Amino acid sequence: MGALKRIKMEKARYSLNEPYLKGKEKEYVLDVLDSGWLSVKGKHTKIFEEKFAQMVGLKYALALQSGTAALHTTLLSLGIGKNDKVVVPNFTCAGCVTSVIQCGATPVILDVENESFGLNINNVNEFLKKEKPKAIMLVHIYGFPARDTKEIAELCKKENIFLIEDCCEAHGAELGDQRVGKFGDIAVFSVRSEKMIGVGEGGLILTDNKELIDKAFYWATRASPHRGNEHPYWKMYSYSGIGMNYLMPHLLGAVGRAQIENFDEILLRKRMVGEKYQSVFKNIDGQRVQKKIDGSNPSYWLNMVLLEDKSKDEVRKIGEKLIEKGLVIRPPFWPLGNQDVFKKFAFGSQKVGNLLFEKGIILPSSVFLADDGCKGVEEIAEILFDVLKMF
Numbered sequence: 001m002g003a004l005k006r007i008k009m010e011k012a013r014y015s016l017n018e019p020y021l022k023g024k025e026k027e028y029v030l031d032v033l034d035s036g037w038l039s040v041k042g043k044h045t046k047i048f049e050e051k052f053a054q055m056v057g058l059k060y061a062l063a064l065q066s067g068t069a070a071l072h073t074t075l076l077s078l079g080i081g082k083n084d085k086v087v088v089p090n091f092t093c094a095g096c097v098t099s100v101i102q103c104g105a106t107p108v109i110l111d112v113e114n115e116s117f118g119l120n121i122n123n124v125n126e127f128l129k130k131e132k133p134k135a136i137m138l139v140h141i142y143g144f145p146a147r148d149t150k151e152i153a154e155l156c157k158k159e160n161i162f163l164i165e166d167c168c169e170a171h172g173a174e175l176g177d178q179r180v181g182k183f184g185d186i187a188v189f190s191v192r193s194e195k196m197i198g199v200g201e202g203g204l205i206l207t208d209n210k211e212l213i214d215k216a217f218y219w220a221t222r223a224s225p226h227r228g229n230e231h232p233y234w235k236m237y238s239y240s241g242i243g244m245n246y247l248m249p250h251l252l253g254a255v256g257r258a259q260i261e262n263f264d265e266i267l268l269r270k271r272m273v274g275e276k277y278q279s280v281f282k283n284i285d286g287q288r289v290q291k292k293i294d295g296s297n298p299s300y301w302l303n304m305v306l307l308e309d310k311s312k313d314e315v316r317k318i319g320e321k322l323i324e325k326g327l328v329i330r331p332p333f334w335p336l337g338n339q340d341v342f343k344k345f346a347f348g349s350q351k352v353g354n355l356l357f358e359k360g361i362i363l364p365s366s367v368f369l370a371d372d373g374c375k376g377v378e379e380i381a382e383i384l385f386d387v388l389k390m391f
């Protein structure tokens with residue numbers, strides 16, 4: 001693996017991001033162990049769901065085993081299946097596309113815009129001239145509210161298209177006076193370990209719609225219509241669909257609860273780090289960071305720098321050098337419409353996604369970089385600037 005050998009987290013100076021386990025994690029986990037209830041629907045998981053819903057400003061939340069599971073369950077709850085199309089941006093996690101395919105539906109992969117790197121409404125309108133999708137997945141990438149969120153939400157209302165907000169990377173990000181997750185019919189979050197709230201692997205579905213959350217529960221519990229105290233016990237193992245076993249186990253719910261209770265502190269730290277990166281890369285020729293659109297307050301999950309005046313090969317070599325120097329960096333998403341396995345689902349040019357992939361490097365964005373007035377961010381930038389002198 002040579003220069004690309006991964007730096008072990010424990011040796012790395014600054015990680016990409018890591019969970020902020022400074023609250024009551026141990027207390028709650030021990031409480032779960034003492035209770036003997038390791039299974040789903042535990043007390044702590046329920047509180048985690050309630051507090052998460054409060055944080056976003058929605059009524060209902062259901063904690064599941066991953067963000068991908070949450071997307072899959074969401075699509076099934078919306079009744080999406082064979083013959084349906086779902087619009088997905090090209091610059092996102094593969095789970096957005098695979099969850100659509102798993103439902104038997106067809107993804108339509110559209111290019112993103114070049115500011116906040118969210119779905120571009122012009123590309124959505126182009127596709128609409130041809131066909132109407134049943135749903136649109138709007139992703140807020142790296143904690144930045146997508147530029148066209150409000151327009152896409154209006155369009156979906158007007159055209160009767162479901163809007164799924166993928167907030168897997170954007171816990172607590174705000175647009176106007178609302179948190180992301182409030183703009184669509186249903187929202188999905190990931191709480192895998194490197195996310196802003198990280199329990200290991202996990203995800204949540206949130207909505208104001210009781211019927212949708214009930215359907216999500218149904219699909220996530222093997223599609224049994226007879227779960228719960230209101231049904232005779234002997235009906236428990238009867239099914240009316242092909243469902244999944246996706247609910248979050250109690251130990252993880254306990255870790256999630258402790259973190260959501262500490263969320264203000266986590267968000268504050270992420271914002272300090274993100275704002276520092278924004279100021280460091282302001283007005284530098286040939287380099288730019290993701291745009292905080294007017295009226296938004298990102299959560300800055302990750303901070304990516306685009307080295308626009310470097311070639312694709314140079315950017316890759318710069319990345320290798322940064323790894324050699326001890327930084328834990330990450331490449332941007334490989335655009336989904338540009339991968340053999342998903343190519344046939346691409347619609348229109350995938351230009352911006354390709355540009356981000358070729359020019360971007362994601363820099364360490366650890367919540368702990370907020371210590372010492374974000375001096376670590378300056379140090380990381382210095383390392384990058386030194387490396388850039390070689391190219």
Ligand SMILES: Cc1ncc(COP(=O)(O)O)c(C=O)c1O
Nearest residue numbers: 066067068093095168190192202
């Ligand atoms: C935008 C986005 N959507 C969906 C997912 C899937 O979430 P998970 O990894 O928890 O399955 C991720 C990745 O974590 C993501 O970044």
